[in-house]
Amino acid sequence: MKKKFIYTLLLAFSFSLGNSQADAIEKYFSKYYDDESFSTVYVSPKMFQMVTKVLGDEENAEVKDLIQGIKGLRILRSETNPMTVYKEALNTINTREYEILMTVRDKEQNLQFLTKESGDIISELLLLAGGDEEFIMLSFIGNINLNSIAKLAKSLDIDGAEYLEQLEDK
Amino acid sequence: MNNSEIRHLLNKYWETETSLEEEKLLKQYFSSGNVSEEFQEYSPLFDFYATELSRTSELNESSGISLLEKQKKSNVIHLRKAIIGVAAAGLIAFSVFWMKSEVDSGAQFANTYHEVEDPEEALKITKDALAFLSINFDKSSKKINKDLGNIKSAQIFK
Numbered sequence: 001m002k003k004k005f006i007y008t009l010l011l012a013f014s015f016s017l018g019n020s021q022a023d024a025i026e027k028y029f030s031k032y033y034d035d036e037s038f039s040t041v042y043v044s045p046k047m048f049q050m051v052t053k054v055l056g057d058e059e060n061a062e063v064k065d066l067i068q069g070i071k072g073l074r075i076l077r078s079e080t081n082p083m084t085v086y087k088e089a090l091n092t093i094n095t096r097e098y099e100i101l102m103t104v105r106d107k108e109q110n111l112q113f114l115t116k117e118s119g120d121i122i123s124e125l126l127l128l129a130g131g132d133e134e135f136i137m138l139s140f141i142g143n144i145n146l147n148s149i150a151k152l153a154k155s156l157d158i159d160g161a162e163y164l165e166q167l168e169d170k
Numbered sequence: 171m172n173n174s175e176i177r178h179l180l181n182k183y184w185e186t187e188t189s190l191e192e193e194k195l196l197k198q199y200f201s202s203g204n205v206s207e208e209f210q211e212y213s214p215l216f217d218f219y220a221t222e223l224s225r226t227s228e229l230n231e232s233s234g235i236s237l238l239e240k241q242k243k244s245n246v247i248h249l250r251k252a253i254i255g256v257a258a259a260g261l262i263a264f265s266v267f268w269m270k271s272e273v274d275s276g277a278q279f280a281n282t283y284h285e286v287e288d289p290e291e292a293l294k295i296t297k298d299a300l301a302f303l304s305i306n307f308d309k310s311s312k313k314i315n316k317d318l319g320n321i322k323s324a325q326i327f328k
Contacts, residue, residue, distance in 0.1 A: 005257065033282065033283045035282065038282055039283075039284070040282060040283045041285075042283070042285045042286065043286045043292045043296060044286075047286055047292045048292070051289050051296065054289045055293070063297060063300060067296055067300075073296055075299060104310040104314065106313070111306055111310055113310065125303075127303055129306065138299055149303060149307050150304070150307065152304040153305055154308070156304060
């Protein structure tokens with residue numbers, strides 16, 4: 001009787017855990033969703049299906065390529081204690097699940113790239129950026145091609161600075 | 171015990187003024203079988219008390235223990251049922267709360283949580299995010315290459 005009861009309980013829990021399989025932000029940082037000092041932007045897989053439909057022919061080839069592979073995007077940002085949040089975030093992410101691709105520290109900002117791989121394919125790419133002014137975390141879900149990202153950077157090289165300025169205005 | 175004493179006790183008994191001790195004396199007298207003619211009419215009453223008393227005590231001795239055990243056992247069953255009941259109620263309450271919080275989570279974070287619902291906006295945000303990603307990716311790999319270059323030249327100088 002007791003055993004049966006415990007099994008039922010375990011079963012119920014495993015179902016609820018299965019349902020909450022999600023990207024790193026959802027998994028580790030959903031506690032910030034109702035925190036006033038954080039803002040979260042989420043683009044769902046369904047929305048990405050629609051995005052691929054509105055992609056124009058004039059779009060950058062690399063952008064097109066990348067967007068077609070992406071299934072979900074989540075952005076978390078905060079301007080309150082960005083360095084503390086950045087360090088806390090690095091400690092929170094399970095490094096058995098996410099592999100560190102690159103870590104860069106310089107005067108302006110600290111960066112860490114993490115990937116989650118299934119087989120040889122990157123299924124999630126995380127970028128954490130922490131500086132004096134802002135903490136940003138990006139989570140891309142889907143098939144992410146690092147070569148395309150490198151190529152995109154080169155094609156953006158000329159107006160890259162402008163892009164960054166635009167981002168910081170928001 | 172002489173008749174006048176019994177009479178006195180009986181009178182007290184009818185007035186319900188006898189003590190327990192005195193009642194015991196009366197009962198003993200009537201059960202002794204040596205009852206005076208004068209009090210014969212009261213004998214059945216005390217006989218009745220005596221038989222009733224022995225019956226209850228009989229019950230206590232023979233079936234009392236097993237009755238007590240039965241009661242204990244049924245208590246255990248009730249307790250187990252109660253525990254399961256409380257646990258089930260708790261589980262139901264928990265799951266309702268869980269489901270409710272799942273449903274609420276969308277609307278609750280309206281201020282800081284934004285789910286994009288316009289494809290054009292989604293495209294714009296994605297492009298910005300990709301630009302941010304690739305620029306930082308490029309910057310980082312260049313910096314790493316530069317650092318690697320420094321290490322290599324340091325090794326050459328050794």
